[in-house]
């Protein structure tokens with residue numbers, strides 16, 4: 001694997017721990033027990049990272065005693081990220097396990113508008129993101145990747161349609177739920193933390209709807225009606241490609257805060273993207289597309305600047 005940027009200065013060693021130069025680069029993945037988190041841990045482990053999962057729950061595959069089924073190559077630290085003391089302590093060290101973290105991928109959140117109370121989603125997501133950013137600043141951890149969301153495009157795009165298609169990172173950010181508002185606040189916090197720490201890199205990945213391979217059979221049910229999936233412009237991203245984007249963001253040598261849409265190259269539909277757009281958004285200007293089923297969530301900035309290339313496609 002290529003050189004990992006933004007490694008911290010050496011601290012002490014935990015029991016049995018190799019000196020920093022002799023061990024793998026160490027990344028914390030928050031929310032590593034979740035859908036995207038599990039794919040991320042698996043991918044980063046395979047790419048030579050030592051991964052530690054900060055989550056308030058075990059992944060569904062973990063054994064009762066937590067000694068197996070954690071994906072093999074990583075530890076689980078059970079933690080509530082809305083508690084700043086716990087976040088600071090766990091990033092600094094966990095007794096006898098490790099001292100010092102090189103990078104953070106912050107995925108933990110209460111996702112999906114409508115599945116828990118709005119205030120719980122907003123408060124949990126904002127406090128967790130603040131705690132991660134502030135603790136990272138205090139500990140001089142300068143390589144950060146944050147899960148933002150496609151919802152910033154204005155999901156559910158009804159009654160207000162997009163101003164123009166495809167949607168890009170320059171399209172207006174228009175949160176329509178407490179969940180989406182929490183993601184916007186996360187990006188605003190990242191802007192300011194980047195300003196406070198000119199050497200730091202903060203990358204916000206605006207993931208489209210994350211899908212597992214096992215969910216692709218269900219896409220058939222959407223094919224007869226463009227209205228079933230118009231709410232996010234028919235976008236999706238395979239969890240494995242989401243993990244790829246995360247690794248590329250970790251490797252990026254940029255500084256400052258940068259946001260990227262992370263969507264697959266195609267939509268979740270067989271009908272062409274131009275037909276879908278005409279059927280649901282007849283008055284919205286549509287720019288030329290690179291292919292008939294091309295995504296309407298433009299992923300070209302992530303391709304250009306991070307080297308992202310989705311590999312897993314439903315069709």
Ligand SMILES: NC(=O)c1ccc[n+]([C@@H]2O[C@H](COP(=O)([O-])OP(=O)(O)OC[C@H]3O[C@@H](n4cnc5c(N)ncnc54)[C@H](O)[C@@H]3O)[C@@H](O)[C@H]2O)c1
Pocket residue numbers: 030031032033034035036037054055056057079080081082106107108109110111112124128147148149150151206207208209210211
């Ligand atoms: N799934 C999607 O379609 C999608 C789309 C866009 C963005 N995202 C974002 O990507 C990230 C990962 O999404 P996912 O689908 O894997 O979600 P998920 O619900 O499967 O996983 C989220 C994980 O975060 C953990 N968590 C929540 N609050 C916590 C807290 N206070 N302390 C510690 N752990 C906590 C949960 O236990 C869970 O394991 C989230 O930030 C989400 O908002 C997801």
